[in-house]
Amino acid sequence: xxxxTQPPSASGxxxxxxxxxxxxxxxxxxxxxxxxxxQQHPGKAPKLLIYxxxxxxxxxxxxxxxxxxxNTASLTVSGLQAEDEADYYCSSYAGHYIRVVFGGxxxxxxx
Amino acid sequence: xxxxxxxxGGLVQPGGxxxxxxxxxxxxxxxxxxSWVRQSPVKGLEWVSVIYAGGSTYHADSxxxxxxxxxxxxxxxxxxxxxxLTAEDTALYYCVRGxxxxxxxxxxxxxxxxxxxxxxxxx
Numbered sequence: 001x002x003x004x005t006q007p008p009s010a011s012g013x014x015x016x017x018x019x020x021x022x023x024x025x026x027x028x029x030x031x032x033x034x035x036x037x038x039q040q041h042p043g044k045a046p047k048l049l050i051y052x053x054x055x056x057x058x059x060x061x062x063x064x065x066x067x068x069x070x071n072t073a074s075l076t077v078s079g080l081q082a083e084d085e086a087d088y089y090c091s092s093y094a095g096h097y098i099r100v101v102f103g104g105x106x107x108x109x110x111x
Numbered sequence: 112x113x114x115x116x117x118x119x120g121g122l123v124q125p126g127g128x129x130x131x132x133x134x135x136x137x138x139x140x141x142x143x144x145x146s147w148v149r150q151s152p153v154k155g156l157e158w159v160s161v162i163y164a165g166g167s168t169y170h171a172d173s174x175x176x177x178x179x180x181x182x183x184x185x186x187x188x189x190x191x192x193x194x195x196l197t198a199e200d201t202a203l204y205y206c207v208r209g210x211x212x213x214x215x216x217x218x219x220x221x222x223x224x225x226x227x228x229x230x231x232x233x234x
Contacts, residue, residue: 002155036219045226045227091219100158100219102155104155105155
């Protein structure tokens with residue numbers, strides 16, 4: 001059982017927008033602006049997509065955006081493309097040394 | 112380019128031990144904060160251990176007292192010694208680099224990942 005709660009699946013048609021939620025508590029998501037999102041394609045390692053709630057590493061398209069409200073963070077994928085079909089995981093700092101907790105992952109299907 | 116290559120995984124009996132290695136290129140292990148993160152179908156992604164540039168180490172409660180993270184500066188390699196293994200330790204183990212901001216502060220996200228090494232604990 002993961003510390004952060006994500007919907008197991010999400011879907012959208014090419015060109016549409018999809019939002020994936022990530023719910024934690026005031027001890028993690030709600031307590032710090034240190035929410036990250038990772039994208040994982042089958043058989044591949046996770047790739048950092050968003051950090052500190054809404055920052056994108058260099059090379060990540062601006063179709064990916066992050067936000068947070070209270071204990072819930074969100075990842076929005078705009079202008080869905082076939083290559084966006086993957087698993088998406090959120091993570092958050094949870095205090096102390098680098099104690100990071102993850103969500104259970106959301107499988108995004110591009111219809 | 113940063114490259115992290117894990118090795119050492121395999122099938123081990125409950126109660127056994129394994130030592131994972133992570134050979135790094137494109138970065139200096141001793142100058143970065145490095146972690147092990149594992150992934151299993153049951154538990155999903157789980158942070159396991161961290162070693163800071165200064166040498167401090169910390170482990171998740173689930174592995175504390177059983178796992179030890181270390182590094183070899185001369186080989187630019189990260190290690191994870193795993194003892195008293197149980198079925199719950201079965202997972203794909205990733206070697207990851209933690210991010211540092213422009214002021215040198217360690218940040219709780221991971222910007223480089225290896226491809227992982229599979230550990231299976233079963234009799």
